[in-house]
Amino acid sequence: MPGSIKTQAVVLRSIRYGEADRIVHLYSATRGRIGAIAKGSRRPKSRFGGRLEPFFRLNLVLYEGRGELLTVTGASTVAGHARLRADGGALMAAGRACDSMLRLFDDGEPNQPAYNLLCNYLSLLDADPAAASEPGAALAFRLKLALAAGFSPELGSCTRCGEAEHLSAFSGSAGGVVCSACEGDGFPMTEQAHRFMVEALARPLAEAPEAPGRVAALSDRAVTETLEHHAHVHLRAVA
Amino acid sequence: MYAGPISRLIGELSKLPGIGQRTAQRLAFHILRADDDDALALAEAIREVKEKVGLCEVCFNLSEGPRCRICEDERRDRSLICVVEEPADVIPIERTGEYRGVYHVLGGALSPIDGIDPEDLKIAELLERVDSGVSEVVLATNPTTTGEATALHIAASLRDRAGANGAVTVTRLASGLPVGADLEHADEVTLGKALAGRRALG
Numbered sequence: 001m002p003g004s005i006k007t008q009a010v011v012l013r014s015i016r017y018g019e020a021d022r023i024v025h026l027y028s029a030t031r032g033r034i035g036a037i038a039k040g041s042r043r044p045k046s047r048f049g050g051r052l053e054p055f056f057r058l059n060l061v062l063y064e065g066r067g068e069l070l071t072v073t074g075a076s077t078v079a080g081h082a083r084l085r086a087d088g089g090a091l092m093a094a095g096r097a098c099d100s101m102l103r104l105f106d107d108g109e110p111n112q113p114a115y116n117l118l119c120n121y122l123s124l125l126d127a128d129p130a131a132a133s134e135p136g137a138a139l140a141f142r143l144k145l146a147l148a149a150g151f152s153p154e155l156g157s158c159t160r161c162g163e164a165e166h167l168s169a170f171s172g173s174a175g176g177v178v179c180s181a182c183e184g185d186g187f188p189m190t191e192q193a194h195r196f197m198v199e200a201l202a203r204p205l206a207e208a209p210e211a212p213g214r215v216a217a218l219s220d221r222a223v224t225e226t227l228e229h230h231a232h233v234h235l236r237a238v239a
Numbered sequence: 240m241y242a243g244p245i246s247r248l249i250g251e252l253s254k255l256p257g258i259g260q261r262t263a264q265r266l267a268f269h270i271l272r273a274d275d276d277d278a279l280a281l282a283e284a285i286r287e288v289k290e291k292v293g294l295c296e297v298c299f300n301l302s303e304g305p306r307c308r309i310c311e312d313e314r315r316d317r318s319l320i321c322v323v324e325e326p327a328d329v330i331p332i333e334r335t336g337e338y339r340g341v342y343h344v345l346g347g348a349l350s351p352i353d354g355i356d357p358e359d360l361k362i363a364e365l366l367e368r369v370d371s372g373v374s375e376v377v378l379a380t381n382p383t384t385t386g387e388a389t390a391l392h393i394a395a396s397l398r399d400r401a402g403a404n405g406a407v408t409v410t411r412l413a414s415g416l417p418v419g420a421d422l423e424h425a426d427e428v429t430l431g432k433a434l435a436g437r438r439a440l441g
Binding site for chain 2: 017044047048049054080081085087095096099236
């Protein structure tokens with residue numbers, strides 16, 4: 001039914017379109033992933049200003065017609081994240097976070113915990129760009145996002161036999177840690193990397209544990225392989 | 240539905256950016272109705288541009304020969320390099336009449352989402368150019384997220400090399416309000432930058 005809707009959303013991606021328009025991919029708290037066109041938004045005197053750039057959190061008025069894309073008719077800023085934009089590492093981390101949202105969630109699938117997590121991570125990157133773009137925080141975000149999407153790796157016991165001891169490997173196809181007897185196609189997982197993933201999921205994002213080199217690489221591989229096998233999406237490496 | 244050559248023309252035109260099937264049909268029929276001279280001039284212009292225009296070996300701007308018009312101009316200040324994303328970005332800077340240095344065209348901007356990494360851009364070539372007696376690099380990438388990320392990456396790379404090659408001044412185009420715009424419509428990030436970069440009058 002054509003008409004206007006109001007929603008709060010984060011701009012995940014912004015693509016130039018035509019002479020002066022822009023197509024934006026948004027993630028909304030109430031509507032999930034949305035594609036919308038903002039006409040004339042690239043003109044210097046556009047009423048949208050720079051608000052439709054990625055990472056802006058906005059209150060939006062959108063017109064929903066019969067087409068696939070909605071039309072942006074109004075936008076006001078909730079959070080612009082200015083400090084994040086002045087730090088190369090934070091920009092890359094925020095870009096990876098938005099890319100994960102785009103790949104993990106389909107159109108029209110609202111997921112409030114995922115939306116809250118993204119807003120929280122962007123706020124952290126803005127508050128302390130250097131610390132929040134460290135691999136520990138970036139991987140904690142990705143693990144929590146996998147949990148919100150329903151693809152969290154099993155970390156408590158062997159995914160294949162339920163054994164709680166001797167968890168020495170991780171299997172993406174099995175979707176979690178495996179014991180030495182069930183290792184199969186898994187890769188060796190150190191105790192430190194296992195502990196990092198458990199703590200990263202348990203602690204608030206702002207208190208994410210540190211992930212030194214090998215811990216980050218193993219944890220990153222574990223999440224990436226789990227999502228490849230079960231969500232059929234490939235995410236760019238964090239570590 | 241249409242004869243082979245017309246369908247082919249419509250198909251080719253509809254590959255152009257911003258041209259859908261209907262617009263392609265309208266353009267195809269316009270070409271069919273046009274004088275032979277006009278239609279063939281269009282075909283000849285496309286052929287000529289593809290045959291003769293390449294990239295300048297120094298700055299990667301569009302060029303008819305090995306070097307572009309700007310790189311061949313002896314009056315240009317070669318110690319000043321303005322870095323832009325695309326060849327089209329050179330034109331608005333030239334139109335200001337304020338800039339007398341040379342350019343470096345990166346061929347895009349960093350975008351991890353699209354898989355565009357530093358190796359995909361002409362950043363290594365820029366760093367090599369800076370080693371040969373350049374005093375200032377003006378980063379004029381677009382004030383978008385990808386443009387800012389590119390500018391920050393280049394600034395960091397130049398800083399890392401500064402120890403070996405002496406200091407190079409790295410500057411960024413100022414951000415602020417467009418002439419004739421309303422404060423009411425300015426976004427908070429732009430207005431914040433405009434306030435931070437305010438200048439004394441008189």
